[in-house]
Amino acid sequence: MTESAEFAARKPDQWTCTLSVLLVLLWAAVLAVLLTPDVPNGHGFEHSRFPTMDQGGDGALRHGHLLLGGWMLGSVLIVTLVSLLACGTVRRRSATNWRAAAFLVGALSYEGVFGMLCYSYRDSLTQPHAAFIGPFPEPLAWLLFGIWLVPGILVLLYVVFFYYWIWPPDNALRFAELIARSSQTDDSHEPQQDVP
């Protein structure tokens, strides 16, 4: 048995644990926001001069009571997405600490950017003059240059550590053996009728 298979066999329930925790967190965050009272026109209404456009209205009025719940929901979503990515990698004892550290850095960067987005938006609700980063108001800049680009770290992890976390050479060998065995046995592999 190879190192990754042995390690996987000893800790078989990573997915079960992760899914149960994530689902509890997701339901808590979703119910918390859904049970918060909605304000009239809280998600847009017809523009006063151009009926084919919508407008948002008073940001403090519609988001003031939702910011904390919304931040929690966004943070849980980020944890969910990054955790699923981490679960999609091969577990091996020798690489676990590095792997966990790398995903932690990715998740914290992502959470940090989302936190800055929420923080700068909250500030923008009370300040008369909007601060700009480049051509965009600061909160939108955090969205476009932060939330859009930060997952690039995770793409980079996939590319750089592909042969360590996704497709290690020992797995490639095991798969080649599996294919060789499979070609010797001539199974049709027809799916079974469901057993009651």
Place this chain on the structure above:
Amino acid sequence: MDDHRSLIVLVSVMAYMAMCIGVGIWAMRRTKSTQDFFMAGRHLGIVVAAVAVFSSTMSGWGFVGGPGLVYKMGTSSFWMIICTSIAMSITFFLLGKRLRLLAELRQPISLPDAVAARYGSRSTSLLTAVAILLGVMGYLATQILAMATVLRGIFAEVSWIGEPRLDVCVAISSAVLIFYCVTGGIIASVYTDLVQGIIMVVAAVLVLATAILKVDGGLAGMSQTILADDPEAISPWGTLGMIGCLSWYFIFALGACGQPHVITKLMMTRRVDDARHMLPISVVGYGVSALLWIGIGLAMRTLVLQGIHPELTNADDAAGEFLQNYAHPLLSGIVFAALLAAIMSTADSFLNIGAAAVVHDIPRALRGRSLHNELLWARIATVLIAIVAAVFALSSGDLIALLGAFGWSTFAAAIVPTVAIGFNWKRATSLACNVAIVSSLLMNFGLKWFDVQLPHGFHGGAFSLLVSLTLFFLVSMLSPRESIAADIEEVMDL
């Protein structure tokens, strides 16, 4: 449009259609089996597969509906774009290797085939195929209608042609689509996707540059104008609001790994290692082509607010109005070709997986064996599905919009648990998959049919995905543990 401009647009679109037909003829010689027709013989190169992944994800709706949403709602729809970097990462981390290994081991020719191999259950395979077919019919009908509408608009601007009837345009556009899909199957589809993807990227960059040049002050000028009118419209949440945007983020980020027309392509590459290079290419390709969505949307909202352009009669006219009035005629031609390319690159993928469901997955699930001469039946099914979708597009009014809108969410809620989670989690059971698929169909159709609005603009599809994931998890944990075929279990360990 003046005649000179409209003629350039017409010639560009005709040249593009001729290219599609040429690719179809070329691909016909390479299509000798159902493996070739549905899986491209698992011989796709890295760039071809990566571009096919992102161009199938960016449908015509992204090129027309996207700018329309920015015009109407400000920045809310940016969440649909920015989530793609994490969405594609999830798709590749969870399925890039897994589906490719399964494809080599069991040689499935469709996603329901792979589902049958994983769960050893005909009912799960059948339900997956039915969910795919329902989603495909709705999506395909909307894509065909969009193609015909674009084509009619182009013809109408050419004085010596005049405005043709919509059914004529449906016939012309469907004929081109059917021709290359029937002759070349998925091989023609992915190679046209390659050209389509390149056109989309080039067009998006040029359109963004044009938008920046046409609005006084460029992007900063757009921001200032929108900010002065309604600060919320240029905030991170747009007019929809925070919770609505986050629910879009959830359904589009996690739902991407449940889109069958996209993830099927992960089974078509030459080597497992190809996924390593495909991910960054797909992420960058989609990101660049989405610049058109942002550029036109912000520019049109600004130009209308500044009084430079009259108010649009319909938000979806944003892209067309911008191209007609502000873009160079040659750029208009490229973008209109790109628009058809975006629509067709999605439609051809749907046509292919729909044909697989009809001639392969459903008969196999019901009868336990494939049809004789499956390749011939696949070609016949491709024609029939396109014709039914075209008739459906012309005759069923609101029902198309209903099915088209429920497509993404249904695929997400049905296939994310069954495939993205279930192909990695050994405890998942076929009963749990069946419950998740049926609940996703009922919830998504019910929410649309009864027009249920959740508080704070929370997306119904996101709620449905959360419910189906929860049911999938609970039923898996509560139902007896199922045995997995030894070879599949070994693949799941890798």
